[in-house]
Amino acid sequence: MTAYDALMAFTRETEALAQIAGRLDWDQETMMPRGAGPQRGEECAAIAGVLHARRIDPQVGEWLAALEDAELDATAQAQLRHIRRSHARNSKVPAALATRIARVTSEAQGIWAEARANEDVASFTPILKEIIALRREEAQALSEGGPLYDALLDDYEPGTTGDELAAMFGALRPALAELRAAVREAPAPPALTGRFDEAAQMALSRTLAEVFGYDMTHGRVDKAVHPFSSGSGLDVRITTRTNPEDPFNCFYSTIHEVGHATYEQNIDRAYLLTPLGAGVSMGVHESQSRIYENQIGRSRAFTGWLFGQMRDAFGDFGIGDEETFYASVNRVADGYIRTEADELQYNLHVLMRFDLERALMAGDLGVADLEAAWNDRFAADFGFAVDKPSNGMLQDVHWSVGLFGYFPTYSLGNVYAGCLHEAMRAAVPDLDDQLSRGDASGATAWLRENVQRHGGLYAPREVIARACGAAPSEAPLLAYLKQKFSDIYDL
Amino acid sequence: MTAYDALMAFTRETEALAQIAGRLDWDQETMMPRGAGPQRGEECAAIAGVLHARRIDPQVGEWLAALEDAELDATAQAQLRHIRRSHARNSKVPAALATRIARVTSEAQGIWAEARANEDVASFTPILKEIIALRREEAQALSEGGPLYDALLDDYEPGTTGDELAAMFGALRPALAELRAAVREAPAPPALTGRFDEAAQMALSRTLAEVFGYDMTHGRVDKAVHPFSSGSGLDVRITTRTNPEDPFNCFYSTIHEVGHATYEQNIDRAYLLTPLGAGVSMGVHESQSRIYENQIGRSRAFTGWLFGQMRDAFGDFGIGDEETFYASVNRVADGYIRTEADELQYNLHVLMRFDLERALMAGDLGVADLEAAWNDRFAADFGFAVDKPSNGMLQDVHWSVGLFGYFPTYSLGNVYAGCLHEAMRAAVPDLDDQLSRGDASGATAWLRENVQRHGGLYAPREVIARACGAAPSEAPLLAYLKQKFSDIYDL
Known part of the structure; x- marks a missing residue:
């Protein structure tokens, strides 16, 4: 040997x-x-x-x-x-x-x-x-x-530096804040109300998982308090959760985890149980979960199909047409909690964590001053004050388990998803026709071919650059968000 | 340190x-x-x-x-x-x-x-x-x-020899064959017929598990093709199975596995995750599963309570009184398959495996002659001929996975259960009153105190001898079986 x-x-x-x-x-x-x-x-x-x-x-x-x-x-x-x-x-x-x-x-x-x-x-x-x-x-x-921060970041996103992220996020932050401010001025679409049978939510969840290409012969769906995806190769399991008042939480948690799980399932089988046989970085992983969840799952075309599925499962639930349903799925609302944030505001939460934890690691910010720094930044970006620590600096488990350098991979994943979405739209011109029929196989096929199958073969940024034909940038994500929310909110 | x-x-x-x-x-x-x-x-x-x-x-x-x-x-x-x-x-x-x-x-x-x-x-x-x-x-x-055989046996039942088992089983075999012949001459009680809802079987299964002292905060019940118990200490899980035509299979599989599982759960917590923190041998393990399943679970007193539970769960199922139900639970029927055998015939199957595998290991029997030896022995002990290999020497997985020396622990467990049952009856004189109310806590408390809590502290035979105040012998099992089946079959 x-x-x-x-x-x-x-x-x-x-x-x-x-x-x-x-x-x-x-x-x-x-x-x-x-x-x-x-x-x-x-x-x-x-x-x-x-x-x-x-x-x-x-x-x-x-x-x-x-x-x-x-x-x-x-x-x-x-x-x-x-x-x-x-x-x-x-x-x-x-x-x-x-x-x-x-x-x-x-x-x-x-x-x-x-x-x-x-x-x-x-x-x-x-x-x-x-x-x-x-x-x-x-x-x-x-x-x-x-x-020091970069040494920790490297565990989650090899080859990316804090300065690179700061440049990217620095371009993102004012544009997101501006878009958010405009949306807040506009009339909001209706929120979903009522009660939705939890067994029917799970049944539709499984349908969604299969629509997005999740392979049940190599996985399973269970309930857990916090949704997650687990495993690589031939055994990749996901969990989701149900809340009788919030079926979107169940459906979009499922689709998000399916993004992580299909990435693992679709890696070239030749890499099974080797270092190449797992997703290459947290950022690329998050790009898969977020593109499924947002750019595809919350698209006008796909929500049109989902609207029919929900009518079949739950009867009349108070929203009468696809257009209103689409707006309702993408409704922007004030909130303190990152994990509950909509697509538009989510990155503002993450960018704040990134700046704060980078300052903590650099020694520029002391723990004694962290709460004040958090609350100042929150007020600046969101326009209202944190009311209590559980809605502020105590909301995330991450720092208590020592995860410094992990947060930015969430937004990096969104940036990557923006790049991939742009390239995928160009490559699959009839994608909306497919999605409006509840067929995500074209999207999954493109992602499998261009991203997922490679596993750990290329460096994270290289995977995205190869798939998109250009170095990753925040521009496609911003353009996509601007167009989407301008449409929905008539800006 | x-x-x-x-x-x-x-x-x-x-x-x-x-x-x-x-x-x-x-x-x-x-x-x-x-x-x-x-x-x-x-x-x-x-x-x-x-x-x-x-x-x-x-x-x-x-x-x-x-x-x-x-x-x-x-x-x-x-x-x-x-x-x-x-x-x-x-x-x-x-x-x-x-x-x-x-x-x-x-x-x-x-x-x-x-x-x-x-x-x-x-x-x-x-x-x-x-x-x-x-x-x-x-x-x-x-x-x-x-x-050589003893060296393998020692893996499953440390300190016991083939000769000791042969002496014990030699006394058991003719007595069992004689009792079986007498039962076959007598009129048989009715068999259970009809269909029994599988969800209701699982619900009653869980009730039975708790009645026998299984601790659900440190265990769980799931379905599997072959029932088994798994784990030690704070996490001991069991499985059972359902068949719409045979609820007894579900209930007695559950009780059997609960016997294994409560043994593991009841070991002194001071031994957690140490060599003493698991059941001491296969024989002692089987004594716990079998005493729960047979001496307690198939007793007149307990089946009287179970009859009421089944009426509650399934309505009228064609057996009208406790006495007939008791006889039906303990019905002796011809069959080829060890795992489906009733309490009376089961050990005849095991004794045959023991003699055959001991001869194989000693070199006294060749594999080429195994099928003929099996079929001859079966005809001698059961009075009819094996009709096909799947009902004969191909029925058990054991030898294909290399388990030689494991079979006799099944019957040794039954012998131990006979000894323990005799001692327990003397120590808990009102046991039948308890069991007729569906209360097995007296039995479980005695077994926990005298057997289960010790884990691996004493050698297998010593555990039984300490609990019973005498060296293990096949006599109590035989006496119990003779009395039970003489009563049921009016011998």
């Missing part, structure tokens, strides 16, 4: 174990008996320990060294690039620090949840300070001289 | 990983998308490899050596006994042999299933020969001079 074959056999086992760890998380959110938590904690720690040991295994380093100058094809080189990166990053972080981060962030989730329930920022700040100090220490270990 | 603490910390992680491996199996039988098989195979192999490596880890050997003369309490000594045994057994089997056995038995399951479907013994015999040769080779490696 060559060094490459040996390394790949070892890596394949590691990837299989990583799939198991992911399935444990799925089980915890969907099936686990409620009293099993303490035991599950030990199980998760045990498999995480096994995975970490394999990722820093010195033998991996030796194989990599032996392959330093090997002549390999492009696929093998891409595999090695991923393995080398994972080995280097995991090896650079001292075990004691990794353990400490795991312990502190585990403890912090409970403290954050209680602080949020009690509207008590002060009880959360000490541990948030500790988390930031630990993540800065980790970033020091990982960084090769660049900004 | 002392060597003992270090060893136990390592072992605890291993046990946690073993729980994960078990949960993967559960998922495969209940939740896994049907196209995920090939990936799941690699996942199972990867975690099995991790577990094996930990079990033979040289550091475990060093810790054990360092603790050779350590003064430890009885619990710690029991932990070491289990760890030492597992380390020694796993270390004795060469890795290449273990891999070969895994590969051949994996392949054999498909060949067996096809042979059974085609009634084609000849297509199965070559691989069965290979499996037997491999298991004999393994037994050679494990054996310390005793019979």
Whole structure:
């Protein structure tokens, strides 16, 4: 066996174990008996320990060294690039620090949840300070001289820098704020009201999943408190949720997760259980979930079809025509909560997180000043004041679990989705005809061919550039949002 | 940290990983998308490899050596006994042999299933020969001079020998055959007929599970093709099945698995994720499932209560009184299939497997002669001829997956259940009053206190002897069966 074959056999086992760890998380959110938590904690720690040991295994380093100058094809080189990166990053972080981060962030989730329930920022700040100090220490270990923030960002979006994102987001923010202000002046379409049977919501959810190309022979749909997608390759599961008063939440959560899941399902099967066999970055992943959810799922053509489906499932629900239904699906409303935000306002939330966490990591903003900074920024971008911490800086779990550098990938995903949507429209000119019949196979086929099948073969920006024929830019997203909301709101 | 603490910390992680491996199996039988098989195979192999490596880890050997003369309490000594045994057994089997056995038995399951479907013994015999040769080779490696069969038996029932079982079963067989012959002469009670709603079966199944003390906060009930129990400690799940024409299959499968599961749930929580934190042997495990299923679940008192539950759930189902219902639940009928056999005939099936597989392992019976030996023995014990291989030697999956030495634990479990039942009746004199009200908590409390809580603390026979105040013997089981079936059949 060559060094490459040996390394790949070892890596394949590691990837299989990583799939198991992911399935444990799925089980915890969907099936686990409620009293099993303490035991599950030990199980998760045990498999995480096994995975970490394999990722820093010195033998991996030796194989990599032996392959330093090997002549390999492009696929093998891409595999090695991923393995080398994972080995280097995991090896650079001292075990004691990794353990400490795991312990502190585990403890912090409970403290954050209680602080949020009690509207008590002060009880959360000490541990948030500790988390930031630990993540800065980790970033020091990982960084090769660049900004600390970039070292963390690189975990979620390899090859992208904070400065690049700041330039992109800097162009996005004023334009979004301006568009939002115009929309707020215009008369709002009606909101959906009434009650919608939850079993019928789940049934239509499954239909939607299949319409968007989700393969049920390699997946399943269950309910969970927070929708998510889990797994790669031949076993990619999604969850959704139901609320009798808000079927859109169910349907668009489903479509969003289907975007993540079909990406994983459609990766070239030759990459199964290898580093290339998973979505390449959080940003590209989010581009798939968001293009399904928004550019396709909330389009005039597709909502026209969905309107008929909802009439079939629920009878008359108070909205009488496709045009009003389309406006209602895309209704822009004031709100504090990022995860509930509409397509137009969502990125303003994310851009705020990005600027704040970048300042925290750079040391330009102290935790003591975070709430004030949050509230000032919110008032500036949204035009009204945060009323309580659970609607402000305590609303997201991310920082309590140590996720710094993750937030911007949400908006980067939207930017990528804007680019892909523009290219897809050009390539599939009759897309709206298809969507108006409830047929998303043309869209899925284009995304599979141009993005999804590649898995980790290309760097994130390269995947998008190849699919679109141009470097990613925020311009297509902005143009799309301007046109869409100008139409709906008669601006 | 002392060597003992270090060893136990390592072992605890291993046990946690073993729980994960078990949960993967559960998922495969209940939740896994049907196209995920090939990936799941690699996942199972990867975690099995991790577990094996930990079990033979040289550091475990060093810790054990360092603790050779350590003064430890009885619990710690029991932990070491289990760890030492597992380390020694796993270390004795060469890795290449273990891999070969895994590969051949994996392949054999498909060949067996096809042979059974085609009634084609000849297509199965070559691989069965290979499996037997491999298991004999393994037994050679494990054996310390005793019979090869005993070396395999020791995996499932530590400390019990083939000769001990042969003596016990030798006393059982003629008595069972005689009782069976007498029952066959007597008029049979009516069989249950009609159709029974499957959702109502599942609902009553859950009631039964709770009646027998199954803790739903640390477990769950799902459907699967073959009922099973899975997991230890805080997460012990069961499955059952429904057949619209046979609700007894659902109810008694549930009660059987609840016996296995409550054993695991009721082990002293101090043993969680340690070698003592699981049922001590297959025989003791089966004693719990069978005493719940048969001595309690099929008793006159309990079936009286169940009759009322079934009337509530299904209305009039053609059996008009408790006495007839009791007889119907315990109806003895001719049949070929072990897993469908009633309480009276079941052990005759198992005793046959035991004698045949022991002869195969000893080299006294060749695979070429197995079918004839099976059919001769069946005719002698059951009084009619096997009509086709799927009703004969191809009916059980066990040998195709290499399980030699496992079968006798079924009957040993029944023998143990007989002993425990006798002791429990003496200790809980009003048990029938309780059971006739649908209250099994007295039985469960006695079993928890005298058997279940100990987990792996005592050797299997010792657990039973302590609970019963006497060494295990087949006599109580025989006496119980004679009385029960003499009553029902007016012998």
